[in-house]
Amino acid sequence: MAYLPEALTELIHRLSRLPGIGPRAAERLALALIERDPTEVSALALALTDAVARVGHCPQCGCLSQDGADCRVCADATRERGLICVVESPLDSVALEKGGGFHGLYHVLGGAISPLAGVLPEDLSIAALLERVAGGEVRELILATNASPEGEATALYIRQELDELRERRLARGAEAITLRVTRLARGLPSGSQLDYADAATLQSALDNRTEL
């Protein structure tokens, strides 16, 4: 891009590293940006640095929060404290919140167990989850990990850890925990066509068929 000023080439290079933005889109974006009102571009630059500096993870659940405070879900007194949805990443909770149908709290694991990628159970916030459960207030845990092999393995691992926790408590005569452990339903995505569904999805839709 020798025909462009260096500062512009640098901007295009930076933009093209963003997810979903290829070199062509980055160029179009950069050229449009420099023709814009400079105050608007400064506001964008400020919003960028501000968001990166201020947005972090909620100390309670690991969801996105600002300035180290509790996230909006944990801070909301109307949410059901006994219902915890366990997700892999903060983005999963964002997706669930968009639906608006979940009224409990979250617990972000920070990934899924994947020995090949070097992610072991101790790399995830599973110990913190067990602690929350041991507190006794939790009555249902929805294991909403991804429907991938890693997500499945993580859900199964947590299920086993919970069983062991229960046994340890029984062994030392502590009060038994009554806890429901569920996972998200498997089946056809809403609005999808049968002939586009893959075999595994169709099989789980069959296995989990419900009364009409």
Place this chain on the structure above:
Amino acid sequence: MAYLPEALTELIHRLSRLPGIGPRAAERLALALIERDPTEVSALALALTDAVARVGHCPQCGCLSQDGADCRVCADATRERGLICVVESPLDSVALEKGGGFHGLYHVLGGAISPLAGVLPEDLSIAALLERVAGGEVRELILATNASPEGEATALYIRQELDELRERRLARGAEAITLRVTRLARGLPSGSQLDYADAATLQSALDNRTEL
């Protein structure tokens, strides 16, 4: 987006105002950005403000240039000084430079005549173009305005102004200017299919047919 931290909502809002980025893409982008290495995001923010502050227009031709200097084309001693390509915007010269087949200089008009949009001939850098021509060094002017009604009108207007300039010089006995005025060819775009071409394009392809 009450489920997101405010700093993130602000970033999404700013991103969604960029051309070609809708609200969904802005959200995906913002969520990806805050999970990134903060130094990379700071570099992007810096590149943004840097580009807006430093990239401007070449004092010679109006193309994109840096720190108020001449653009790379004008500064290139190997370019043909007698050949000037007249374009509406700096982005048009970027498109032409990508091809790499043009070896002259540029002249950016800053738009096209459009009385409805309130753009009059005096709003464009036509006077500066006539001055460059009056200098006597220019031997060909390629009027590369857009193939739109406004672009056509602008090219015709410049053609008339050049004729008047010639007459005025003749009237006061000055040396005659020998100047070729051309425009870009009209025809089928490369790689296009005949049955997808519109009627006006097909007609000009017929009118301007060449010997094989």
